[in-house]
Each structure stands twice: as C-alpha cells, then as structure tokens.
Amino acid sequence: MQLLKKDRLNTQQNPHGCFVGLTTLDYVFYVDSQPEKNSKVKTNCYKRFVGGPAANAAITYALLGGDATLVTCLGNTVESDFIKETLNGYGVTVLNCTEDETLPNIAAIAVDQFGNRKIFSGQNQYAAINIPVLDKPDFCLFDLNQQELSLGILKNCECEIVVDAGTWKGETAEFLKKANVVIASESFRDPSGQDIFAMKECKNAKKAVTRGEKPILLTDGEIPVESVACVDSLAAGDIFHGAFCFAYYHKHYDFKAALAYAAKIATESVKHFGPREWAKHVESLT
Numbered sequence: 001m002q003l004l005k006k007d008r009l010n011t012q013q014n015p016h017g018c019f020v021g022l023t024t025l026d027y028v029f030y031v032d033s034q035p036e037k038n039s040k041v042k043t044n045c046y047k048r049f050v051g052g053p054a055a056n057a058a059i060t061y062a063l064l065g066g067d068a069t070l071v072t073c074l075g076n077t078v079e080s081d082f083i084k085e086t087l088n089g090y091g092v093t094v095l096n097c098t099e100d101e102t103l104p105n106i107a108a109i110a111v112d113q114f115g116n117r118k119i120f121s122g123q124n125q126y127a128a129i130n131i132p133v134l135d136k137p138d139f140c141l142f143d144l145n146q147q148e149l150s151l152g153i154l155k156n157c158e159c160e161i162v163v164d165a166g167t168w169k170g171e172t173a174e175f176l177k178k179a180n181v182v183i184a185s186e187s188f189r190d191p192s193g194q195d196i197f198a199m200k201e202c203k204n205a206k207k208a209v210t211r212g213e214k215p216i217l218l219t220d221g222e223i224p225v226e227s228v229a230c231v232d233s234l235a236a237g238d239i240f241h242g243a244f245c246f247a248y249y250h251k252h253y254d255f256k257a258a259l260a261y262a263a264k265i266a267t268e269s270v271k272h273f274g275p276r277e278w279a280k281h282v283e284s285l286t
Contacts, residue, residue, distance in 0.1 A: 014067040015249045018134055019242075020150050021054030021143030021164075023072040023087075024105040024121065025079055028234060030273065032113050041110070049234075049275055050086045051107060053143035053164055056235040056275055060242025060265070062091040063279045066250050068242075069093040069137065071153060073126050073146055075100045097149050098126040115230035115270060139180075139249050141241060144169045154178060160249070163205075164241045165196065176201035181248070181255075183241060186211040206255050210240060213267075216259055223256060225263045228271055235275035240266035 030045040050059070055070055062068040070087060074080040074096045083104060087094050108120045123145075131152035134140070139160040142150050147170045154161075154175060163175050165184035168191065176182060176196075182205045184196045196207050197219060208216050208223075213230075215222035243265035247258035269278040 014065070015138035016067045016069065016135070017058075017061055017245055017249060018069045018071055018137040018140045018153075018159075019054040019058035019061070019143075020071040020140055020146075020153055022052040022105060022123070022145035023050065023055040023070065023074060023083060024052040024107045025049075025083060026051035026107045026109055026234075028109045028111060028274070030111050030232070034110055034112050034116070034118055045273075047274060050083050051235060051238075051275065052105065053145065053166065053238045053241070054141065055087065055092075056238030057141055057143070057164070057242035057245065058092045059087070059090045059276070060239045061246050061250075063276070064243065064246040064250070064265075064282065066246050069095060069134075071095045071097065071132065071134070071149070073098040073100075073129060073149060074104050075102050075124070075126065077101060077103060079106075080104050095132050097130050097132060098128060100124075100126045100128060102126065109234065111232050111234060115233045117233060139245065141245060142175050143241075144172055144175060147171055150175070162241070162245060163202075164238075166237070173201045176205070179205040181206045181244075182208075183244065183259075184209050185237065186214075208255075208259055210237065210263075216263060218256070218259075223259050223263065226267050228267055230270045232273045233270050236266045236270050239269045239275065239278065 026049045028047045031041045031043050035041045058068040058070040070092050076099045084094050102124050106122045110118045129149050137159050141162040143164045160180045161178050162181045163179040165188045182202045213227045215224050240262045244258050244262035247253040247261035
C-alpha cells in the first residue's frame with residue numbers, strides 16, 4: 001500500500017507540519033555480514049530510498065495522513081529532481097532552499113542480517129541558501145542539520161517547535177531554548193556531558209529519550225517498547241519522530257500517549273526491509 005497524495009485527508013483540516021533539515025539519497029545494501037578491511041561483499045539485494053532525518057519524518061507524517069512540508073537543501077541536479085518527485089509522490093510538499101548545481105547529500109548504507117547498519121554519509125556544503133518565509137505552520141520539527149538554513153527559519157519561527165536531538169551540532173543550544181518538545185537519542189549530550197534532563201536550555205520543554213528497544217525515558221518515568229526481531233533498523237528513529245508529531249499534533253494525544261504511538265509505528269518499521277513497508281500495516285496499528 002503506497003499512500004499517494006490523493007489518498008490523504010483534506011489538508012485544510014490537518015495541522016500543517018514543517019520538517020526542517022537533512023534530505024539524502026540512500027543506497028542501501030542488504031548483506032549477510034559487514035565487510036572486512038580491504039574486502040568486497042556481493043549482494044543481489046540493494047535498494048534506493050529518499051532518506052535523511054527530516055525527510056523520513058515528513059514522509060511518515062504524510063503517510064499517516066498529515067499535511068507535511070519538507071524544508072531542505074537539494075540543489076539543482078538530476079538526483080535532486082528524483083528526490084523531489086519521490087517526496088511529492090508520498091504527499092510531501094518540498095521547499096528546496098538552494099539551486100546550487102551540486103550533488104545532494106548521498107549515503108551508502110550496509111545492513112546486515114541482524115539489522116545492524118554501517119553508514120557513509122556524504123553531506124555537501126552549499127554556496128547559496130535561501131531562507132524561506134513559512135506559511136504559518138502549526139509546528140516545526142528541526143533535526144539540527146543544515147544549520148544555516150535551520151537557524152534562519154528558527155529566528156522567525158512562532159509555532160510549536162520539536163527538536164530531534166540525535167547528536168550535538170553547532171548551535172544546538174539555540175534550538176533547545178525555543179523547543180516545546182525535545183526527543184533525544186540515548187547518546188545525546190551537551191559539550192559538558194549533560195543529558196536533556198539536566199540541560200538548563202530545555203528546562204521548560206517536554207522531554208523524552210529514545211533507546212531503541214529499551215523503554216523510553218521521561219522526566220517522571222518510562223514508556224515500554226515492544227521487543228521484536230529486527231530485520232532493518234533503517235530510519236526507525238526518524239519514523240518515530242514523524243509518528244510522534246502525527247499523534248501529538250494531528251490526533252491530539254497527550255505527550256505520553258503520542259510517544260507510545262510513535263514507538264508502535266517505529267517498532268513495526270524494524271520488522272521489514274526498507275523505511276516504508278510499515279505503512280502497509282498502518283491500519284492494524286492505529
């Protein structure tokens with residue numbers, strides 16, 4: 001079941017979400033084992049996906065029925081056109097903030113039989129970035145990548161702000177200060193080693209730490225996560241963030257219920273190859 005734009009609800013009835021940050025073109029190789037030094041691993045199972053934290057979250061939000069706009073830098077190449085067409089097919093509106101004729105961000109990913117990944121991520125620096133004026137979104141999710149673009153948008157952002165805190169990058173503190181929600185990875189720390197529960201920058205935000213199949217940590221407790229056999233963990237964290245935004249802003253779940261919903265969607269995603277197969281099972285999950 002590939003949900004195309006025509007299958008979505010009327011966007012005028014939907015909270016409008018902007019997802020700001022990184023988009024990649026992912027070449028994924030499914031292998032029995034990871035390559036050793038100076039070796040070659042052959043496989044007849046390899047795929048091409050549009051990826052990146054902001055892009056995957058936007059696609060998830062759109063597949064679930066939300067009104068998603070992706071604000072990112074793609075450049076002006078054949079590869080960029082492919083990425084835009086793919087995103088449009090999933091119902092995501094794309095604001096491409098650079099026309100540089102340079103390759104978009106490209107990743108090569110090896111996924112072994114246990115769902116473990118090795119990622120090589122090529123991320124270009126663009127010479128000219130245009131900061132768009134957003135059309136009054138209900139929320140913005142920032143993945144902390146492409147910070148020149150993200151900081152420009154943050155400066156004039158008057159909506160709810162969700163921060164996808166994977167790793168500390170550059171001016172991360174500026175995003176935390178304005179955040180309404182911060183969802184961090186287990187390894188996320190500030191330069192002094194503090195986690196989000198100790199950081200004064202986000203003391204007023206709702207906070208959660210995801211830890212794979214381990215319970216999600218909250219300020220006042222935990223949320224259990226179902227343990228399943230992992231086939232492919234590609235984009236599971238990004239899918240979690242997109243599903244959280246859908247539950248929290250579109251379905252109006254409370255914070256804990258939205259996190260539990262997101263965990264359910266992300267858990268379904270790791271049971272299948274690729275970052276979109278979970279959508280074929282979405283009706284049984286909601």
